[in-house]
Structures are given as structure tokens and as C-alpha cells.
Amino acid sequence: MERAVAAEESSTRSLVTLTFGREMSTAEVESLKRSLGARTALQVPSTVDAAYARAQHIGFAKSCCPEVGAMMSVLAAAVPAGGRILELGTGVGVGLAWIIHGLRNRTDVEVVSIEIDPKKSALASSVRWPDGVTLVVGDAKEALPTLGRYDLIFLDVPGELKASLLDGAITALNPGGQLLIDDMNPYWGKGPIRRPLNGGDPERLLEDPRVACALLQYATGMILASRLPD
Ligand SMILES: C[S@@+](CC[C@H](N)C(=O)[O-])C[C@H]1O[C@@H](n2cnc3c(N)ncnc32)[C@H](O)[C@@H]1O
Incomplete structure (x- = not known):
């Protein structure tokens, strides 16, 4: 299931980072951006998402x-x-x-x-x-x-x-x-x-x-x- 992992908490809230385990349609991305008040979205591909999961699994934060x-x-x-x-x-x-x-x-x-x-x-x-x-x-x-x-x-x-x-x-x-x-x-x-x-x-x-x-x-x-x- 897709999730938004990091919304930058600036006054403009212009960037949201989306990670997802499958390709998302433009409409889905746009809908997420709207719901989070974000102007732009940085999408994390599933291969990279899996690498972040490996890091999280061993508590590696670097x-x-x-x-x-x-x-x-x-x-x-x-x-x-x-x-x-x-x-x-x-x-x-x-x-x-x-x-x-x-x-x-x-x-x-x-x-x-x-x-x-x-x-x-x-x-x-x-x-x-x-x-x-x-x-x-x-x-x-x-x-x-x-x-x-x-x-x-x-x-x-x-x-x-x-x-x-x-x-x-x-x-x-x-x-x-x-x-x-x-x-x-x-x-x-x-x-x-x-x-x-x-x-x-x-x-x-x-x-x-x-x-x-x-x-x-x-x-x-x-x-x-x-x-x-x-
Ligand atoms: C900031 S992390 C790397 C993160 C990685 N580039 C990434 O984006 O996922 C720094 C890494 O450098 C490794 N490291 C520390 N000293 C090193 C050395 N002398 N030679 C090679 N790697 C080293 C650490 O063990 C650590 O895994």
C-alpha cells in the first residue's frame, strides 16, 4: 500500500515524498498531493523503497x-x-x-x-x-x-x-x-x-x-x- 513518508513542514508545504510498492497513476499522485496540500511530489520507486525497508529493518538511519x-x-x-x-x-x-x-x-x-x-x-x-x-x-x-x-x-x-x-x-x-x-x-x-x-x-x-x-x-x-x- 502506498504511503506518504515525509511531508516537508514548511509554511508552503511544497514537497511531499511518496513511496510506493507499485507504479501509481498520475491521477493517484495528483489526488495524494491535493489531500496533503503539496505542490510537488518526489516519488520513491519500489526498488528504492525496498532498500529503505532494509535499512529500517536493522535500524540504519544513514x-x-x-x-x-x-x-x-x-x-x-x-x-x-x-x-x-x-x-x-x-x-x-x-x-x-x-x-x-x-x-x-x-x-x-x-x-x-x-x-x-x-x-x-x-x-x-x-x-x-x-x-x-x-x-x-x-x-x-x-x-x-x-x-x-x-x-x-x-x-x-x-x-x-x-x-x-x-x-x-x-x-x-x-x-x-x-x-x-x-x-x-x-x-x-x-x-x-x-x-x-x-x-x-x-x-x-x-x-x-x-x-x-x-x-x-x-x-x-x-x-x-x-x-x-x-
Ligand atoms: C552515510 S552511510 C552511506 C549511505 C549510502 N551511500 C546510501 O545512500 O544508502 C556511510 C557508510 O559509510 C561506511 N563507511 C565508514 N567508513 C568507511 C570507509 N573507510 N570505507 C568505506 N565505507 C565506510 C559506513 O559503514 C556507512 O555504511
Whole structure:
């Protein structure tokens, strides 16, 4: 049965996130939007919904939120033919499910996702992913320099690690490749996110001459970067 999982409680109430275990008709979506007073709806596909359910089952609350996941879908859809996508921090596979949703039925794109916790990685691996998807158990910090170059990277490890992986992630981007970093909104959640000081902040990416960047301050907040030509 479909359900509305998160209505943003702003004065405009403009966004509602819908998850559903089946395709909904436009009329059904419109009716839900009307009943919830929402102007727009972000729909969570059933494959992604199943991944959120896996996370909920083990009490894992660090999966990317639907707004960030949808952004990964959009970026994945734009990866060139024969391209490569890397996720740093698989969790239980929510971000990965959004990436695969963006790729639809494409089989030309290689997707690698790395997770340090074998239990979470095993849970993510319990699902049948399309050919071309590889889940790696390991430390992203050690593995990143050995994984080659990518057209899209999702940097989604815990805060303090993000800064230390930043340089390696930019180095691993093909020219024109894109990097999305999650959890960059310091005002999201219960209080300001504590960031490492002394140049350890991922926001220093905004000044890196190798990339063009935008700070997207909605949902959990993201930095989106495109690698400039070498
Ligand atoms: C924010 S969660 C990832 C969520 C996932 N990207 C998603 O959207 O569903 C961060 C993950 O990074 C993993 N992690 C922590 N340190 C790591 C490391 N050194 N290498 C790889 N993964 C790591 C954590 O175990 C956790 O599952």
C-alpha cells in the first residue's frame, strides 16, 4: 500500500515524498498531493523503497534521503556510454538503488560501491543487482587510489572521512566527471553538523581549481562538482 513518508513542514508545504510498492497513476499522485496540500511530489520507486525497508529493518538511519538519491539518479542517467560510477559508502544499498533507477535498463555502465562494514555490505548484496554492479567490502581510503577513474562519484562516507577522501575522489574523476557529496547542510537535523577544522572541511572543494562546484543547500545539503579538463 502506498504511503506518504515525509511531508516537508514548511509554511508552503511544497514537497511531499511518496513511496510506493507499485507504479501509481498520475491521477493517484495528483489526488495524494491535493489531500496533503503539496505542490510537488518526489516519488520513491519500489526498488528504492525496498532498500529503505532494509535499512529500517536493522535500524540504519544513514541512508541518503530521497532528494539526494533522486539527484544521484539524475546524474547517473547522464553518465556517458560505457561510463563508470563509484559510490564510497554503500550502507545497505539505498544510494545504489537510486543510481540503478537512474540507469534504467542500461547495461553499458559499470557501477562499483564500497563499504567497510561487512554486515551492511552483505545486506546490500542480498538483493539481485544488474550485471555491471560490483559491491566491494573494504576501506574506501585504501581502495580509492586503486579503483581507476570514474564519470560519477558519490562521496557518502561519514563526515570526518569525507575530507580525507576528497583529493582522491577528484583525482579519480574523468574530465567532465561529476562528484556529489552528501550532508553538506550544517542546519539539517538536530543541530549544526560538526566539521573538522584546519582545512579538513569538505567545503574546501568549492575552492579547488580542478573542479567547478555548486553548493546545493536543500535537504541534507550537497556539493556538486564537475571535473574540468586536465
Ligand atoms: C552515510 S552511510 C552511506 C549511505 C549510502 N551511500 C546510501 O545512500 O544508502 C556511510 C557508510 O559509510 C561506511 N563507511 C565508514 N567508513 C568507511 C570507509 N573507510 N570505507 C568505506 N565505507 C565506510 C559506513 O559503514 C556507512 O555504511
